[in-house]
Amino acid sequence: ETGVTQSPTHLIKTRGQQVTLRCSSQSGHNTVSWYQQALGQGPQFIFQYYREEENGRGNFPPRFSGLQFPNYSSELNVNALELDDSALYLCASSPSGGLGIQETQYFGPGTRLLVL
Amino acid sequence: AQRVTQPEKLLSVFKGAPVELKCNYSYSGSPELFWYVQYSRQRLQLLLRHISRESIKGFTADLNKGETSFHLKKPFAQEEDSAMYYCALYTGNQFYFGTGTSLTVIP
Numbered sequence: 001e002t003g004v005t006q007s008p009t010h011l012i013k014t015r016g017q018q019v020t021l022r023c024s025s026q027s028g029h030n031t032v033s034w035y036q037q038a039l040g041q042g043p044q045f046i047f048q049y050y051r052e053e054e055n056g057r058g059n060f061p062p063r064f065s066g067l068q069f070p071n072y073s074s075e076l077n078v079n080a081l082e083l084d085d086s087a088l089y090l091c092a093s094s095p096s097g098g099l100g101i102q103e104t105q106y107f108g109p110g111t112r113l114l115v116l
Numbered sequence: 117a118q119r120v121t122q123p124e125k126l127l128s129v130f131k132g133a134p135v136e137l138k139c140n141y142s143y144s145g146s147p148e149l150f151w152y153v154q155y156s157r158q159r160l161q162l163l164l165r166h167i168s169r170e171s172i173k174g175f176t177a178d179l180n181k182g183e184t185s186f187h188l189k190k191p192f193a194q195e196e197d198s199a200m201y202y203c204a205l206y207t208g209n210q211f212y213f214g215t216g217t218s219l220t221v222i223p
C-alpha cells in the first residue's frame with residue numbers, strides 16, 4: 001500500500017502566474033483535502049473533495065480551485081499568484097467521507113511554493 | 117473568529133514529568149476533535165481523536181464541552197514525544213487547526 005504523494009516538492013513562481021499542484025491519494029481513499037501552511041502556522045483548510053465533488057471549503061478566494069479525478073488523485077490550482085500564497089501546501093486523503101463524516105486523514109509530504 | 121486555540125507555542129518538560137498540551141475550541145455544534153503530531157522530518161499524522169476514546173503512545177485527551185477544551189495529556193513524558201502537536205476541529209464540512217505547540221522533552 002503506497003502512501004500519499006505530492007508533486008512537485010518545491011516550486012518557484014512569480015506574482016500573477018498560475019500554478020497546479022498534484023496529489024496522489026493513498027490506495028482505497030476517496031476523499032482528499034488540501035491545506036495551506038504558512039511558516040509558523042497550523043494548516044489552513046482550503047477545501048475537501050469526496051468522489052470528485054467539492055465537499056467543504058475554507059475561507060479561500062475562488063482563485064483557489066481544485067479537481068478530483070476518477071482514480072481519486074487530485075489537483076490544486078491557484079490563479080493570479082500573490083506573494084502571500086508562499087507556503088507549504090499539504091494534501092491529505094482519507095478512506096471514506098461524505099457530508100459530516102470524517103475519517104482519519106493521511107497527509108502527504110507537501111509542496112513548498114515560493115512566489116516572488 | 118479563531119476556532120481552535122493552542123495557547124502555548126513552546127513547551128518544555130523533563131523526561132518522566134507529566135505533560136499537558138492545551139487546546140480550546142469555539143463551535144456551537146457537535147464538535148469532532150483531533151490531535152495531530154509531526155515528528156522531526158516526518159509527515160503530519162493523526163495521534164488521536166475524541167470519538168475513539170483511545171490512549172495512543174500513552175497520550176489521552178478528554179473532550180470537555182463545558183470548558184470547550186480538548187487538552188492532551190501524558191503522565192510520564194518520553195524523549196521520543198518531542199514533536200509539534202496540532203489540535204484540530206472538524207465541523208462537518210471544514211477543518212480548523214490550531215497554530216501548534218512544539219513540545220521538547222529534556223533528558
